[in-house]
Amino acid sequence: MKAAPLLAAGALMASSVPMARQGVTGHMAAHMIAVALAAPLLPVGLRATACDPTRLAPPFASALAMMVLELAVVWSWHLPAVRAAVGHDEALHLLELACFLIVGTLLWSAVLAPGTSSRPAGIGALLLTSMHMTLLGALIGLAPRTLYPTLAHAPFAGLSPLQDQQLAGVVMLLIGGLSYLVGALAILRQLLGDEGEAA
Numbered sequence: 517m518k519a520a521p522l523l524a525a526g527a528l529m530a531s532s533v534p535m536a537r538q539g540v541t542g543h544m545a546a547h548m549i550a551v552a553l554a555a556p557l558l559p560v561g562l563r564a565t566a567c568d569p570t571r572l573a574p575p576f577a578s579a580l581a582m583m584v585l586e587l588a589v590v591w592s593w594h595l596p597a598v599r600a601a602v603g604h605d606e607a608l609h610l611l612e613l614a615c616f617l618i619v620g621t622l623l624w625s626a627v628l629a630p631g632t633s634s635r636p637a638g639i640g641a642l643l644l645t646s647m648h649m650t651l652l653g654a655l656i657g658l659a660p661r662t663l664y665p666t667l668a669h670a671p672f673a674g675l676s677p678l679q680d681q682q683l684a685g686v687v688m689l690l691i692g693g694l695s696y697l698v699g700a701l702a703i704l705r706q707l708l709g710d711e712g713e714a715a
Contacts, residue, residue, distance in 0.1 A: 547590075
């Protein structure tokens with residue numbers, strides 16, 4: 517077990533909780549910290565331990581299956597009706613962050629699992645995740661009206677509620693889209709390097 521990645525993930529998650537109270541933008545930043553920044557660190561720290569998700573159950577080793585699970589969880593929590601139900605309930609907000617961290621960790625665990633045979637599927641899963649994060653960020657950022665009125669009462673940095681939501685969409689586009697794209701490119705580079713060495 518590697519302590520440094522686990523400590524870094526813990527510090528990121530600790531910073532995300534107060535951030536989520538700062539309008540839609542802060543809330544979105546907290547989501548992205550959990551699913552796209554802290555989640556990739558956990559598999560590195562847990563690799564080859566009893567807590568490694570890929571060792572707990574074989575389905576957790578399927579990158580494409582974990583991509584679909586993460587897509588379902590992320591999009592479900594961003595539905596306006598679900599957001600309205602969550603409202604300002606701190607317990608539900610913590611559950612939401614935990615869900616993002618868990619599905620993100622499962623995806624990254626499957627992607628980073630040892631073995632070159634799983635790498636192409638991992639690259640595909642990360643690219644598809646980058647695409648759906650980008651799409652959701654664009655939908656939130658380009659919406660002509662506020663989608664999340666329960667978060668609009670205290671907009672981020674004095675912005676109007678709609679501007680706050682637009683900035684939140686940009687945060688999702690940048691962090692959510694780029695995290696997975698960079699991960700996919702890094703794994704592709706490693707795969708190509710391994711194949712070059714083998715040749």
